[in-house]
Amino acid sequence: MTTARRALLSRPGPPSAARRRALSDLTDSWLQWLYAEAVPATEGVALVAVGGFGRASLSPYSDLDLVLLHDGHRGDDEVARVAEALWYPIWDAGLRLDYSVRTPGEARRVAAEDLSVLLGLLDLRVVIGDAALATRLRTAVLDDWRGSARSRLGDLLEACRERWRRSGEAAFLLEPELKEGRGGLRDVVALRAVAASWVADRPHGDLDGATERLLDVRDALHTVSGRALDRLLLQEQDAVASALGLADADSVLRVVSDAARTISYAGDTTWRRVEQLLAPRKRTPRIGTRRPPRPRALAPGLAEHEGELVLSRDGGVEADPLLPLRAAAVAAQAGLPLSPGTADRLARECPPLPDPWPAAARDALVALLGAGPGAVRVWEALDQSGLVVRLLPEWAAVRNRPQRTAVHRWTVDRHSVETCVQAAALARRVSRPDLLLVAALLHDIGKGRRRGDHAREGARIAEPVVARMGFSPSDAATITMLIREHLLLVETATRRDIDDPTTAARVAETLGSVEALDLLATLTEADALAAGPQAWTDWRAGLVGELTRRARAHMRGEPPPPATPITDEERELVAAGELAVSVRPDGGGWAVTVVAPDRRGLLATVAGVLAVHRLSVRSATLRTENGVAVDTWSVVAEFGDPPALDALRDDIDRALERRLDVAGLLERREASRAPSRGPRVPARVDIVDDASHTATVLEVRASDRLGLLHRLGRALSFAGVDVRAARVATLGAEAVDVFYVVGDDGGPLAPERAREVARVLRDVAG
Template identity: 80%
Template sequence: MTLSGARPESVTPRTPAEFVAERKALLARPGLPGPGRRRALADATDDWLREMYAAALPGAQEGVALAAVGGHGRGSLSPASDLDLVLLHDGARGPEEVARVAEALWYPIWDSGLRLDYSVRTPGEARKVASQDLSVLLGLLDLRVVAGSEALGAKLRSAVLDDWRSSARGRLGELLESCRERWRRAGEVAFLLEPELKEGRGGLRDVVALRAVAASWVADRPHGDLDGAAERLLDVRDALHLSSGRALDKLLLQEQDAVAAALGIADADSVLRVVADAARTIAYAGDTTWRRVEQLLAPRRRSPLFTARRPPRPRILAPGLAEHEGELVLGRDGVLDTDPVLPLRAAAVAAQAGLPLSPGTAERLAASSPRMPEPWPQEARDALVTFLGAGAGTVRVWEALDQAGVIEALLPEWALVRNRPQRTPVHRWTVDRHSVETCVQAASLTRRVTRPDLLLVAALLHDIGKGKRRGDHAREGAVLAGPVLARLGFAPADAQVVVTLVREHLLLVDTATRRDIDDPATAVRVADAVGSVEVLDLLATLTEADALAAGPAAWSDWRAGLVAELTRRVRAHLRGEPPPPATPLTPEQLALVDQGDLAVAVRPEGGGWAVTVVAPDRRGLLSTVAGVLALHRLSVRSAALRTERGIAVDTWSVTAEFGDPPVLEALRDDIDRALDRRLDVAALLERREASRPPARGPKVPASVEVVEGASESATVLEVRASDRLGLLHRLGRALAYAGIDVRSARVATLGAEAVDVFYVVDGDGSPLVAERAREVSRILRDVAS
């Protein structure tokens, strides 16, 4: 049997150059959507392969077939996809003839520049390889004959499928472990700023694996629009191939704007939202499918001999809700069409029990639950708070409801932040997932506050303003939160507390890391913003939960200590107590101060190192130490500078460029030589910077703000600039040359941006007058730009 639709044998195959030209024209054809283009590309490639096959093997074609596997086998080719081909033969032809046919097929493909993954096998050989190699097996499940004997291909496809079904219970565990290893390497597609579209969790390989599970008959086809999600990821990958001209599977940052233009959507963030939405659909389908597989493959307790095995009875957990086969489902008395609170009650019960919500149950809740009355009844608010406070169990139940559309039905504002990326180095989640993770962290801290319910709702809403994409997201979020809280039925006073928490959720951490905590004006400003001790305690707890949910870079012992000390001082002010004494030095710092001379200490801290430098206070000390740290290839993440009994105590949080710990003796020696002018730090830094390649991308000018009212005893200057080698050294040197003393400083590096805050005084120890402050600001701006 020969393949129907094959070209006549008399047709001369197109040359590689001719096929490449036709292929380019097809890819440039306007108005051809992604799936249509992939199908057209596969069809055009099939036609060319048939021409070459007919020329290589004219006449009878029994016992030989050219087959496509993988994506090509499914009739879908991306612009830069490999051609995965198998030349099948039944062994009746001699090896020389088979090799001649293979060469006649493979060489023109290589000459065309297309990447080729090929094999030449008998059906028996193919089955043997598939029994040992899962990747080969998965490809053969999609085998499609392009030219030659359809019967030979159908026989192999049927045999491989039979082999897979008969061995699936033994091999599905192997497939799952291979997926997990791939996820560990590539990460989660939905939450990465540079997602790996193929290999990551929720990527295209997961779709292939889930199709294989369905083909095994061990588990049903997953719920949800799996095929639609796969097509959306393929559309993005096609645009990536076309815009970059390369066979990329990782959506690199520098390619995202071009991909957006190729897809005809707004911007790079919109591309990432499309990717996140599709990947979460795929990952959720995978979670439910693999959970079912593991249940079916788990060893079961044998029943006594001759005893009929009864199906397990659902375990009632709450009215209308039961556990069945490890999932929460609706019980017989669950009334969908008259109980608007049922989705929240089901979510709370499932999360507290640590159970996933059955996908079918989530879909029924979305389809049949009546609209929630406004304002919400007390039962609904209680169920929401219980759900948010359930801890780690909240995440997957929230995802089930989100995939089914229940979340947006209850909270329409959620659409603003759903799948929205966060382009900051400290965040590991999209805005919506980060908000849920903040609830998880807050749930473990609720015993610190008098109103856990307000804490949890504030955790859910704290970043809702990021959906507006303009202005201060905290203030935008406060504007959005007010109507939401009214709709949820919170009393006006409680709603105002949550609005304040949303508006000020960055206040403590920003103030602690960018202002002098020992300055009394700092505590006064924070106290005026929060208004009461109760709100302060809620805000401190929300701050910690927010930072812990963001990622390990957002919360360190140093940062936690600063926030705790600031909170202590603000609490004292709110209670009318006298200001606490200045933050005491640690015993280690006191020991260094007692030495009375230059002393340096290094200790590990939060993935980096804390470097403490103690020396007699002098103008230019900040610049000198910062420069030496830069020479030692130590990047400053943050710094706190203070003076005690005329001795400067500077604590620097640093990371090493190549991961090596700072060498204490070398650091102390170089600081000592620099202070004695035996080491020209500035010249060495300039020489090193000149040897580096120039920075890519547009140059963003620095900004310098005189922060009014931040201190009564000093002028506060906040510098924001692109971080670069020796920046802090240059700023400190400029201040010293201008005759300005740095009384204290807070230094932070946030990804590629440096935020350096200096508390400065003039030579006589007084704050700068307005004109002098403007002059110094101009100097710093010029130095930092």
């Protein structure tokens, strides 16, 4: 068995349903041989497969789910002997086994109490033995399930929801759980159970194809990892791609996302139908046959029926190219899902929109995008039916495309829709919500290309799209500008000194008008909120808000708003020669603010102490007011505990007085760590011309590592320059640190001196 199994799994070619079936058949033949050796007669005993093995769909390291079924007429000793003769050879072969020994009555009783047992028995298949005995059990279990389904389907749905909460959504995670996650293989089993109950129909869509694609990915994962993995780990993804004949890890995640979304969509449709059917109905005094509820008209050709938006009988699908967008907008604004059957019919029968779109089509799109959360499931219905790509062919490049950043929780296409949801909630801030919403939809369209700056590439792609939508040239120019510059405010706020007048002037010059600034500020917030909580912390929101206020003042010719003042209490502590240190929660981490008399080397000292306290710096803002430094650090604790305020303040004080050897502590800790195995990309240090008229701006990009910021700060101090302001950011494994430095005369460095300091920083950063 072991040799034949190994030969089958080593055959060239990607995983497939045929290989899973062949592995099941091979296992059947071996079990039949074992059974023939162990059981002298087949009457009254049967070996049956359940679960995935019952469906004849074995993955390389799947469990063998087996039940030794007997009629109870044989003695316990004989049944135990038969079981041992079957189970031990399976274990000896190194196969995973999930087994039980039961009579039909026992199996029915356990299934009545345990949903997982029930789901397995619904796929019962006879491997060998008394087929009639097994058939009677399967029939009885089905009858029991159908008789109790109305009371047990709610339990099944709650079990699914708990599993989703635990495992997340397979379609959107960077390490998706292929079996337990939402949209995973367990959901397919649950949907099979719903169909078997006769309470709801089999789901629409290519559910079988999606299931097979997920199984192919899991088979490849088993093969390359050599174990029964169900989570597609990052380190396995390239090898899985190769086993499947795909280009790269991103291609694997796109396959998983597409399949999981199809399964999730089928599940949403099915469970919605189940909940409607199981909901208590109001009693009516009418005698006789109850008539089904009549559809409720919502708009011409559109109606609500059983909680979904459907076409009414006078729909006129064949002659109305606007109907898909109009139906989607009505559904989203009414908070209704778009019926899958309706979406499929719209995709099949509606003619394409003219080029350019009529104003009514554009209005319907904006109404859909502005509907808020209700737009998400309606957009998914359009997507599953193929209507989205038909309306926006450029969407195909970002559909199901993963985002390999820690801050993003969605694929590119879903993130874009979620950005529209956030923008809809903020739309009253701007004078042109329509431009905001369309820019939100298209802002990441450039991520479908693997070259260049995605924002600039996106603007180039979007230009013909918005023209096709029928926007005027000026409105189209505004939308493409928003897409091209959608990172301007957040990158400027986190990488430049906001207090420097040049910073606000550059933003104002780029955008040109207050209206454009307000649109971009709102898009920036919506984009960050849709990305996830790490992307829009209080610290980042404050920086973007302050930059926006200063740019607006510059555009209006007003004096810049005053900087956030230091509190009287902090100023008194500094005047008394004491430190002021505070800690507060911030976006899943902590904000540490240090107020102290400004001095050369303060940045390096504080950064080093934070590293000693195992606090990783995500970002930082450093500024000086009248000789007083105000440094705010956004940090994450290595072990999750909040920073110890008193210990932090004491160690900063000791380090400033040279009573704490921060550099030595960091060197010893780094020496105790295992060396990095991956190649280190050389650091890059740029002198940013024209970013400031009063300081030299140095931007350092390097691989983040323990104590990096401390070393950079020390290097600047030893180089004899003062850090007037700084912006520090950690983006995954990449550190982007920007320093505004001045010489002894308080002004920018001479060009040669600036190049010398840049070389020093490059050497230190590695």
